[in-house]
Amino acid sequence: MGNILEIKNLSYKVEDKEILKHINLQVESGEYLTFVGPSGSGKSTLMRIVASMLTATSGDVIFDGMSIKDYEPIKYRQRVSYAFQQPTLFGKTVKDNLEFPFLVRNQEYDQKKAISALEMVNLDESYINKSVNDISGGEKQRIALLRNLLFRPEILITDEVTTGLDTENKEIVHQMLERFNKEDKMTILRVTHDESEIERAAKKITIKDGEII
Numbered sequence: 001m002g003n004i005l006e007i008k009n010l011s012y013k014v015e016d017k018e019i020l021k022h023i024n025l026q027v028e029s030g031e032y033l034t035f036v037g038p039s040g041s042g043k044s045t046l047m048r049i050v051a052s053m054l055t056a057t058s059g060d061v062i063f064d065g066m067s068i069k070d071y072e073p074i075k076y077r078q079r080v081s082y083a084f085q086q087p088t089l090f091g092k093t094v095k096d097n098l099e100f101p102f103l104v105r106n107q108e109y110d111q112k113k114a115i116s117a118l119e120m121v122n123l124d125e126s127y128i129n130k131s132v133n134d135i136s137g138g139e140k141q142r143i144a145l146l147r148n149l150l151f152r153p154e155i156l157i158t159d160e161v162t163t164g165l166d167t168e169n170k171e172i173v174h175q176m177l178e179r180f181n182k183e184d185k186m187t188i189l190r191v192t193h194d195e196s197e198i199e200r201a202a203k204k205i206t207i208k209d210g211e212i213i
Ligand SMILES: Nc1ncnc2c1ncn2[C@@H]1O[C@H](COP(=O)(O)OP(=O)(O)OP(=O)(O)O)[C@@H](O)[C@H]1O
Pocket: 014, 019, 037, 038, 039, 040, 041, 042, 043, 044, 045, 046
């Protein structure tokens, strides 16, 4: 399949603090990698750089054969999608959130597609018109993830997206991501502290003090 992503000698510094030090990593298309390591070790920083939300101090990220620097950020983020650690919903309703991925692509909103996305995370169509103030934290997290998944990215980065979900909701998210990985060959980079996720992970990468160990 070849490498969809290459991280080359990547470092990130804030003032004199080295947050990431000479990271090298090759990711094959279709891999499901799990990033683990102590709090503050640099996992989220690395993910934000790969997602084009932060720029490395030095080194490079090559996605699909081309440097991240040469992509238009908006287009890049449609192909490499970052699901936040603490997602927020915007606008007034669930629909406002599910409409957003269509808007950034200059496409007409497709309610059928939005509803079938909701069903993937066990929410029925009545949710589409609910106010963002009337849904639970777990529902919010699942809906936020659908913003990343309505249009399939080639790489999905999940940064502790199951933190705070109950076992049932965690399982729903797991199964959905497993399916995208297996059936759609979506490459997934996951950051987690969850013991059961770490135990079940096929391929783990440990980051400590800004380095892969
Ligand atoms: N803009 C910044 N200015 C200063 N320090 C920063 C900045 N961004 C990140 N850091 C520091 O860089 C380190 C790495 O943070 P990061 O969030 O990447 O770690 P993490 O491994 O994802 O942690 P956690 O598992 O707790 O989410 C931390 O010590 C953090 O305080």
